[in-house]
Amino acid sequence: MIKEALLKEIPSPCYVLEEKKLHNNLKVLDMVQKAAGAKIICALKGFAMFSAFPLVSKYLPGTTASSLHEAKLGFEEFGGEVHAYSPAYLAHEFDELMKYCGHITFNSINQLQKYHKRIIQSEHTISCALRINPEYAEVETDLYNPCIPGSRLGVTAEQLGDRLPEGIEGLHFHTLCESSAESLERTLNAVESKFGHLLHQANWLNMGGGHAITRKGYNLDLLITLIQNLRSNYDLEIILEPGSAVGWETGFLKATVLDIVESQGVKSAMLDTSFSAHMPDTIEMPYQPNIIGAEKGKVGAHVYKMGGLTCLAGDVIGDYAFSKPLQIGDTIILDDMIHYTMVKNHTFNGVNLPSIGIIKEDGSFQLVKQFGYEDYRDRLS
Ligand SMILES: Cc1ncc(COP(=O)(O)O)c(C=O)c1O
Numbered sequence: 001m002i003k004e005a006l007l008k009e010i011p012s013p014c015y016v017l018e019e020k021k022l023h024n025n026l027k028v029l030d031m032v033q034k035a036a037g038a039k040i041i042c043a044l045k046g047f048a049m050f051s052a053f054p055l056v057s058k059y060l061p062g063t064t065a066s067s068l069h070e071a072k073l074g075f076e077e078f079g080g081e082v083h084a085y086s087p088a089y090l091a092h093e094f095d096e097l098m099k100y101c102g103h104i105t106f107n108s109i110n111q112l113q114k115y116h117k118r119i120i121q122s123e124h125t126i127s128c129a130l131r132i133n134p135e136y137a138e139v140e141t142d143l144y145n146p147c148i149p150g151s152r153l154g155v156t157a158e159q160l161g162d163r164l165p166e167g168i169e170g171l172h173f174h175t176l177c178e179s180s181a182e183s184l185e186r187t188l189n190a191v192e193s194k195f196g197h198l199l200h201q202a203n204w205l206n207m208g209g210g211h212a213i214t215r216k217g218y219n220l221d222l223l224i225t226l227i228q229n230l231r232s233n234y235d236l237e238i239i240l241e242p243g244s245a246v247g248w249e250t251g252f253l254k255a256t257v258l259d260i261v262e263s264q265g266v267k268s269a270m271l272d273t274s275f276s277a278h279m280p281d282t283i284e285m286p287y288q289p290n291i292i293g294a295e296k297g298k299v300g301a302h303v304y305k306m307g308g309l310t311c312l313a314g315d316v317i318g319d320y321a322f323s324k325p326l327q328i329g330d331t332i333i334l335d336d337m338i339h340y341t342m343v344k345n346h347t348f349n350g351v352n353l354p355s356i357g358i359i360k361e362d363g364s365f366q367l368v369k370q371f372g373y374e375d376y377r378d379r380l381s
Pocket residue numbers: 043045046085174176177178208209210211241242243244245
């Protein structure tokens with residue numbers, strides 16, 4: 001529980017990272033890398049809070065980027081290795097991208113052929129990979145399933161044939177989403193049965209993200225065994241690039257009740273934040289976040305929907321049962337709001353972005369960033 005006095009110090013709305021929780025996640029990831037002999041790099045698309053990079057980079061050897069901007073952030077703010085994968089690279093950005101990256105994964109053979117010459121001419125060595133599509137995924141939501149029929153992500157075994165294309169040293173797959181080690185095991189069965197002959201030719205295998213390594217109950221022993229088996233069966237370097245697992249349950253979004261409205265017997269608390277603008281995953285995925293001190297569902301006397309600050313009718317998540325009636329000015333703590341929030345937020349409706357802060361390991365609060373009109377204006381023309 002966050003102490004009342006500390007909560008008062010935090011502006012609203014504000015994403016708050018709890019440093020101790022991040023530290024604990026990093027220790028788990030580090031244990032896995034060491035025990036399995038693998039490399040775990042941070043996927044910036046899921047966690048790019050660079051004020052925390054000094055801590056993260058003590059444990060993880062680098063980052064993975066999906067764009068030039070992420071690669072530059074990884075290079076300048078994190079240091080260490082920078083890997084990149086994008087469904088398609090922009091020709092006018094590629095030379096700069098190469099400056100930051102030591103590993104580049106291509107989504108298609110076309111893309112490899114287009115950029116191979118530039119890679120060879122690069123000032124430093126860049127190791128290249130192809131993203132493969134094992135045509136097997138356990139993810140049930142199509143939005144997050146890169147193996148749906150007709151997927152644009154990755155090369156199928158049929159398209160690849162018997163030999164790795166010239167210039168390719170690695171293979172990359174990403175088919176998991178907040179998944180267990182058991183899901184990875186079944187996925188690896190598909191990968192090995194379709195691409196086993198190519199794994200023998202490769203130097204490294206990147207198993208993407210979506211590994212819920214830091215979630216309670218995750219089977220760490222199985223993950224370690226799977227990695228060890230891959231290394232010994234194929235003589236491969238194994239890389240994992242989670243984003244969620246780095247920021248998993250490491251902080252919250254503080255919000256405030258601005259008004260309470262009632263319509264046809266349904267009560268809504270109007271918050272100074274927005275699900276659409278500040279927590280878009282809750283609507284896209286969709287999922288109902290936890291609120292500290294409230295139960296999800298309609299059971300109880302004091303049930304409210306949480307309404308966002310934009311005019312979008314669907315900028316609302318419910319229902320939550322509280323132990324007593326909500327009042328205007330009450331604080332609402334939306335839990336686990338560090339990964340895939342700051343990286344996806346925007347200023348829809350001109351709504352200002354939440355501040356960003358850290359509860360340091362010594363218990364003090366550090367306000368890292370506040371946004372204003374210029375941040376909104378400078379994204380427009
Ligand atoms: C290619 C790739 N790597 C890594 C990740 C990070 O996944 P997660 O944050 O679920 O661990 C993603 C997420 O979409 C991805 O597409």
